[in-house]
Every structure is written in C-alpha cells, then in structure tokens.
Amino acid sequence: MPCAFRPARLLLLLVLFLAAASAGAATGGAAVPGRAPGGAPQLAARSAILLEEVTGTVLYEYHADDPIPPASLTKLMTVHLALREIEEGRLDPSEVLVPGPDAWARNMPPHSSLMFLGPNQKLTVAQLLKGLVVDSGNDAAVEVADRVAGSVPAFVEMMNREAARLGYRVMHFVEPSGISSSNLVTAREYADFARRFVALHPDSLSELFSVREFTYPLQENLTGDNREKPVTQPNRNLLLGRYQGVDGLKTGYIDESGYNIAVTAERNGMRLICVILGVPDSRGMSGEALRAIESARLLDYGYGEFVLIRPSYEPPAAPRVWKGAARTVPVAPSPAPAVVVRGEQASALTTALVQDLDVEAPVRAGQAVGAVVVSLGGREIARFPLRATADVARGNFLRQALDSVVLFARGITPVHPVDHP
Secondary structure: OOOOOOHHHHHHHHHHHHHHHHHHHHHOOOOOOOOOOOOOOOOOOOEEEEEEOOOOOEEEEEOOOOOEOOHHHHHHHHHHHHHHHHHOOOOOOOOEEOOOHHHOHHHOOOOOOOOOOOOOEOEEHHHHHHHHHOOOOHHHHHHHHHHHHOOHHHHHHHHHHHHHHOOOOOOEOOOOOOOOOOOEEOHHHHHHHHHHHHHHOOOHHHHHHOOOEEEEOOHHHEOOOOOOOOEEEEOOOOOOOOOOOEEEEEEEEEOOOEEEEEEEEEEOOEEEEEEEEEEOOEOOEOHHHHHHHHHHHHHHHHHHHEEEEOOOOOOOOOOEEEOEOOOEOOEEEOOOOOEEEEHHHHHHEEEEEEEOOEEEOOEOOOOEEEEEEEEEOOEEEEEEEEEEOOOEOEOOHHHHHHHHHHHHHHOOOOEOOEOOO
16 A cells, blocks of 8 residues: 555545444434445445355455455455464564564555664564554565565465465465555455454454554664654554444555455444455545445445344253263254344244254264254254264273163164264
8 A cells, every 4th residue: 555645635524424324324214325225335346245254144245256456455464474473472572673674664665655664673573563554564564574484485475375275266465565466365255364364363453453543663663873753654444433343454555456445343243344445536536535435335234234143042952872981962053053134034033953862972072963943934044053062982882782772672773973064
C-alpha cells in the first residue's frame, strides 16, 4: 500500500455514511445506500465474499474465485507465521532486533508504506509487529522475514508451504509485503484464511489489529547519533471505531489490484469476515473511502439478514460398550451445533438425535457414534457428529466371552465406531 493516506479527506463522508447505516440498523428496516431493502448490496469491487466465522457459511459472494493481487493483505500471512513462531517458543515479543540494511525504509521499493526502519535503530518484536500491522510497513515485513527465516526468499518458501498445507490452490506469494503484483489470492481462499487466523490468534485482534495508531521511532529506539523524529501513523482500516464491532483486519493497495480490504466484526455473538478486492476510484470518490463504505454495506447486509443459532438438543445417552474394559462411553457433539439462517427462519429450526446405543470395543476418543441433526422446516440442513470423549479398550477374555453370549441371546448387533473428519 502506498504511504500516501488522506483520512481527513475521507472521514466526513465515511462518518456520514456509517451514521446512516447505524440508524437504519437501529430502526430495523431503513435501507442504506446501495442496497435494496432486504437484498444484497451492489458493489463496485471486482471480487467480494462475506462469511460467518464459526460455521464458515458464505452469506454473499461475487466473483469470489477470481485471482487478484492481495497487495498489503499479504501481510496477514506474514503476521501469522510470526505469531506462530511466538506461540511455539521460537520468538519472543520482547526480543530486541537491529534492522538489517535490506529492511531499511530507504531501501524499499517506490510507493511503499513504511514504519521507517533505518540505521542506528533497535526495536522489540512486539513493536515490529505493530509497525507491520498498523503502519502496514513493507520494511517491517522484510525485517520479520529476516528474523523468522533468515532471509526473504526462505520466508517466502514458508509462506507458500503454509498456503499449500492449508489447502489453497491459488494463494501464492513472491515476497512478504504485498508490493508485488505477482502475489495472488482469491476472495474465497483469503476469507477462509482470515477465518482460520482469527481462530488461531484471537488475541491479535485487540493487541494488533484494533490499534488505532502507532508512533515510531521513539527515543528508546534510537542508537548512536540518530536524532530521527517520531512519526505517528493511523491504522488504514477506516472502520475501526466507526463501525460497531469491527476489530480487524487488513487493507491494501497497489495499482494492479485496486483497493483491497479484509474486515472482521463481532456483534451479538456472531463474527463476520468480509473480503473485498479490487475497489476502484469511482465517481469522484477515492477507492480508499469506497472500500470502507462497501465493507460496511456487506456487514450491514450480514447482520441485518442473518443470525447465528446454537440450537438446543436432548442430552445424548452414553452408549453401552460391549466387550470393553468399561461398560459405557461418554459422548458429545463436536463441533458444537451451530447454524446460520435468515432471521425469520430461526423459529423453524428443529434438532434430533441419531444415536448408536450399542457399540463394540475398542472405542477411541473422537470416533463418531451418532449425530445431532438440525432441520429447517423439516429439511435437514446440518449434521454434527456425536463423538466419544474417552477411549475404551477391549475387555479381558472373560468380559468378551460373557458379552458375546448376551449379544447372541438378545439378538443385538453392536456397531463399530467410525472415524469421522
């Protein structure tokens, strides 16, 4: 993303729009600009998707499989790999780094966004990550790559290995900042990645992505005869603090993609993830403002039309285990039943237990022995496996022999639990 940023020229328009949108949501029926009442919004973006975070349910999509350069949205993968290093004990947020020459701001490509790393500086890993997220610093991305993998090429290999491990076919990176148009994502794959990111690194939303501004370098960051002045930069996500529930994630821009944004918000127990790619400058409005407005429209649509329901169900009975070291095995649904439906459909949801009450040892924790079935108007819409929550080994010879006699006498054929993804 270029470092030019014009919040003062965008703020009035955005605030007026968001105020109108919030009023419409509060009255429960007023339309917001660009949206027909009860309908999905019309967007100027090249590609977009909206999904609910717990279930992954797609609520809206438009050309969601078109490959588009992510620009600085690339940095979410860079942050992910750095946070994984921290969580696995190979990187400490308090570690002090000295930026290498390849990460100095003056050595970045033209039009780079920067946190202004340079010679005669030192900073902690925690400060570096804020410069990466809040300032969207391309220099910060290079320094992260050097520290985590030893070099940018080695870090790019890590990025692509991780994308492949997660099953993405289009997502591909050539550098860690997003400045190159050869980086590629689709809205669908990126939204799924954002969903996984939020689940893996929930604390990063408050510690990094919700930070409104960041100042660097401070006096503590200067060494030698360095007399640089601190620079305070705002978070490029214009929805922070202006749209209820927004706490991330990332924006980006290069000429080849247009304006991109991945935004997430949580309201009333439902988290939505919105990815919009390729917003142009349009009708005298900058793409920077328009991507925020279109993100708000999609979030309004999601929160106005859909609800996340965690349906109740009868507590499952513990199945009888035959020929086992234990007589029963506890079970529970996993994942916990949750569905997304339109608001007016919620009252039509029903649940039912489908359960194997006689199972044969051995039983391994996680194996399926039934399901919670969720239906809407009599039509099944989701099924959640009932899984054993403990292991039950085979019993001794006497137990197996006695149970065999009883099973034969009663005509019972116990099922063998199955592995279920």
